[in-house]
Amino acid sequence: APPSAPPNLFKRGRGPLRKFRGVTRLLLTKIPFFKEIIVSSFTCGSCAWSNTEIQSVGRIQEQGVRYTLAATARQDMNREVVKTDCATARIPELDFEIPAFSQKGALTTIEGIIDRAVAGLEQDQPVRRAADKDVAGKIDEFIGKLKQLKEVDSSFTFIIDDPSGNSFVENPRAPQKDDALVVTHYRRTAQQDAMLGLEVLRLGGEGVLKSEDLRNEVLQFNTNCPECNAPANTNMKLVQIPHFKEVIIMATNCEACGHRTNEVKSGGAIEPLGTRITLRVTDPSDMTRDLLKSETCSVEIPELEFELGMGALGGKFTTLEGLLKDIRNLIVKNPFTLGDSSTPSRVEKLQEFGRKVYQIMEGHMEAHFILDDPAGNSYLQNVYAPEEDPQLKVEHYERTFAQNEDLGLNDMRTEGYETGLTSER
Template identity: 85%
Template sequence: MSAIGELEPVRGEPVFRPLSAEDEEQQPAEIESLCMNCYCNGVTRLLLTKIPFFKEIIVSSFTCSSCAWSNTEIQSAGRIQEQGVRYTLMVTTRQDMNREVVKTDCATARIPELDFEIPAFSQKGALTTIEGIIDRAVAGLEQDQPVRRAADKDVAGKIDAFIGKLKQLKEVGSSFTFIIDDPSGNSFVENPCAPQKDEALVVTHYRRTAQQNALLGLEAEETDENPADTVDDLRNEVLQFNTNCPECNAPANTNMKLVQIPHFKEVIIMATNCEACGHRTNESETCSVEIPELEFELGMGALGGKFTTLEGLLKDIRDLVMKNPFTLGDSSTPSRMEKLQQFGRKVYQIMEGHMEAHIILDDPAGNSYLQNVYAPEEDPELTVEHYERSFAQNEELGLNDMKTEDYETVPTCEP
């Protein structure tokens, strides 16, 4: 009971605290558990924490004093995201092998150059590095090699050769591609260049297929309601439903309202206010933000949808970058900290009007909007550009495979 009690939050305190070596109060809870190797009692340590761009996780570590067996894994404590995510990294230096990686159990890891793949649900989730993922794969392949050598020397020899190729990757003698594909949207690959764009890393958000939804245990709900009636209802009332805070995971309420924005269109605003930690958020997740003067670019989906002011958007960007736990505590370097602090000061100067900068919102879905204070006249400080989407943008939005014309009408049989 004492271990469970340690997991219970103090009123007003977040359940999941940021991952930081400077937080002395962030201690794991210890629970006596059965060892599945020797069936003696061991100890499981649970740590409830959160890391950037991954929300909340539960880190569990088991050790057995009788047989010295140990096991470490992570589990996502947050909700499945609206879209899947794919990280594609071109590994070119030894430093790339040290990038932090969050790989959930439903994510697939691939190295195309070796035709190597770690399938989904074949491993437990892990908070590791790229080198750690390769070491884990090598250890898994080497584990049964003695049995293979006794049963089939040819197969064992081929696996030995492949293990040698995996080990050579760690020396980065030549570049290779590392891909994490997670339909739950909860995996992550570190960007050491933050807040600047990482040219070696491509982050792609995509719509899950029906097969991926089934794999995650998701099922579309059927409804017989008339869509037109639903829209009319949304125009006239604020809907409220229960959810969990994306920051501390405490129970919270989300309000939803259909609003007509002048000179734009109708949008659905979703706002969450957490009484436990004070976090507030309001939900076009397809828009990227760029500030050329700061060499800053934020990809689509990183901040989520926003209904806010330009000052509020800059504040959210500053908080997202400055509160990145990968740059705090033992994970930080003096040069990186100075770089981030300088970025934060420049964003503050822009917010206060002491520094001029261009704010570029690029939304391939056409669902973002920046107010024209001179409407209906033209705003001399605002440029609005409409463009044809590229094939890659249509692919991210799931439009390339969408058929909207030349359908054949299927005749129905009359009774």
């Protein structure tokens, strides 16, 4: 049986305590957004009690994720949700929160999460009414408010905050942007790393390699394959991109299953200004341009009404064609639009999006490709360098307060630190 339910269910009748056994079914499935998960379903044939849970068997993502949904219609209750064990669910209007690790992971809907919370609160109400009627009455009142939320008579905010980055809230308008849903990727704090059981590696003291040594050396460290979890090696190299800056390229090759992956990290600091790069794609030769997309960079294609938020797909050093292929696979292979649960209209919409992306790659459709990086660490090759590229426009802009907040800059203090401590004493 799953961990949240005892393997044996007990029922007391007129005779002695009777014990019934149920059946647990396990399914290992791969979801492109969340790597691999185990779906467990428990059913008791005697009392008809059932329970469904998920457990993530993939790796913890590089960044945490926060989904903020402004629910305004009854249809929002049907949005599918993947909630992991370490995710926190909140409804600020009711000052209601489901803490991390208080429930097992679930593949459900927003209505299902509310129903699950209601069932948990109602479970011990008979005991509370006997012990303290006032407390039981207040909980009954709160349960009524939760049930009323499902009718969406007034708008409310639903938030899923997952430090592991493995939770998800459905966007029914995909691949277009959902104005009601805000997806924010963030860096975990030390407390969140400790909660997830991650070791925090700190470089310092003796034995730290200098930057000159890193340029001429490929570092290697042990890790596990994100696909089959077999032991693998990750190679790391510091590379200088012409007319740009240094980046760190990390590549993993699994000898067990043959899976390969690469990731790019910025080797420099956050730039004083954000960067917005706009390329007018008019020829198939544009697909061969080198491209560096950092973790903080968002991608936009106005002609397709498409926007990919920062943090999605991670950091990449590839070509324009390679990034468009990754975007196409990410959208077309969306697990919530495949199988029996998909609708013909939604499938057709995503297939049409895939065809248009293919037309752009083949040069049959002109489009604008926009990289917007508040940290200023993204790059798109200028084939006319050092001269100006007539098809390429690079703009630098002042970051907003919200962008600085996402990058963790608003609370960062690097000047007068010691003086500030002295004055406070």
